[in-house]
Amino acid sequence: MKRSSSKGILDKGSTAVMEHEDVDADAAGIEWEMRPGGMLVQRRDVTDAAAVFGPLVKIKVSFGLVSHDITAPAHGSFGDVKRLLVPLTGLAPKEQRLLFKGVEKEDSEALHMAGVKDKAKLILVEDPAARExxxxxxxxxxxxxxxxxxxxxxxxxxxxxxxxxxxxxxxxxxxxxxxxxxxxxxxxxxxxxxxxxxxxxxxxxxxxxxxxxxxxxxxxxxxxxxxxxxxxQPPPKENQVVVTTQWETFDGGMGSLAVPPPSSASVNANWETFE
Structure with missing residues (x-):
């Protein structure tokens, strides 16, 4: 049976990086484990990890009222420790500030160079700007x-x-x-x-x-x-009967629509006399 395997190496985030190659996993008797990100890596115990990545140190990190115990390579950096604390605290690395012996440490600074040894204690505080x-x-x-x-x-x-x-x-x-x-x-x-x-x-x-x-x-x-x-709006008006003063008159049996004007009589003052 062929399956994809990896040569696990620890990067700065203390996670395994897979370099895929086809090997007979069953014949080699290799045990595999699934990392949280879905990465399939070879299972190693602490002794194997120390042999590959160098000595490991156990560190106690205090975050408020809570303490977290983590294991990291002694030659790793404080940035590596921050990445290990992400799933434990819910804080992104840029939101974390790590203090060792009261002094804030840079991400690039190595643990062993700062004097971090086994069972060392670190203090984690949330960055004020990130909190705001x-x-x-x-x-x-x-x-x-x-x-x-x-x-x-x-x-x-x-x-x-x-x-x-x-x-x-x-x-x-x-x-x-x-x-x-x-x-x-x-x-x-x-x-x-x-x-x-x-x-x-x-x-x-x-x-x-x-x-x-x-x-x-x-x-x-x-x-x-x-x-x-x-x-x-006012209601519509009902049909109304229109009454007019124009009366129809008849003259000689013929109907007329107009009323004839009244006749006028002239009076002459010259009277005719008879003898």
């Missing part, structure tokens, strides 16, 4: 969550108001009577939600949701305004 960035990021996430919850609660209120607007529109189309006071109440309720949405300082997904709800409320306000305007 974490606090700011946490506040930002809390702000996003809080604003999202507020917008979501307003959205639920707008859903109920939208149902009322839809019911009013249906009543208007079917010819049912609408209440002017109810439409006014709907308009005021929608405007209140719009003002609340405008006052939210939202970021991220909350900002997108807020913008969507603002446009939605504006559309509902316009719908209510149209209903109120239609309600204020």
């Amino acid at each position: 960035r974490k606090v700011q990021e946490q506040h930002k996430q809390e702000k996003i969550t809080r604003s999202y919850q507020i917008v979501t609660s307003i959205q639920a209120e707008v859903d109920k108001l939208a149902e009322q607007v839809s019911t009013s529109e249906g009543s208007f189309r079917s010819g049912d009577a609408l209440s002017a006071s109810e439409l006014r109440r709907l308009n005021e309720a929608l405007m209140q939600r719009l003002l609340r949405l405008d006052g939210i300082e939202a970021v991220g997904e909350a900002k997108i949701l807020r913008r969507t709800q603002v446009k939605r409320v504006q559309g509902l306000v316009e719908a209510v305004d149209r209903l109120r305007a239609a309600l204020m």
Whole structure:
């Protein structure tokens, strides 16, 4: 059976590096182990590791109220120790500060050159700048969550108001009577939600949701305004009978649509006399 194997060497992160080659693993009787990163490496005991990587030292690292016991090559560096502490502390190497005998050590400085021996004690503190960035990021996430919850609660209120607007529109189309006071109440309720949405300082997904709800409320306000305007229009007038003073007159059996002008008589003062 052929399988991929590796020649394990310890890099600066105290992890095995695989140089793949095809060997008969079963024939060689090699035991393998899977590292956390998914890397398949040959299992070695402490004696083998010391033979390959040099002497190992056990170090106690104090981090607040917690202590971590690690084993590292004596000729490794403080940067190697930081990488070993990542899964134990959750801090990235750049977020760690290692102190030995009260002095902060650089990542490139070798343990044996600094005088770190077996059962030595180191102190780990979180970098203040990194801690401040974490606090700011946490506040930002809390702000996003809080604003999202507020917008979501307003959205639920707008859903109920939208149902009322839809019911009013249906009543208007079917010819049912609408209440002017109810439409006014709907308009005021929608405007209140719009003002609340405008006052939210939202970021991220909350900002997108807020913008969507603002446009939605504006559309509902316009719908209510149209209903109120239609309600204020006077009802259409019914058919009316028109009465006119123009009477139809007849002259000699012929009908006339116009009234003839009245005749005028002239009076002559010269009288004819008879003898």
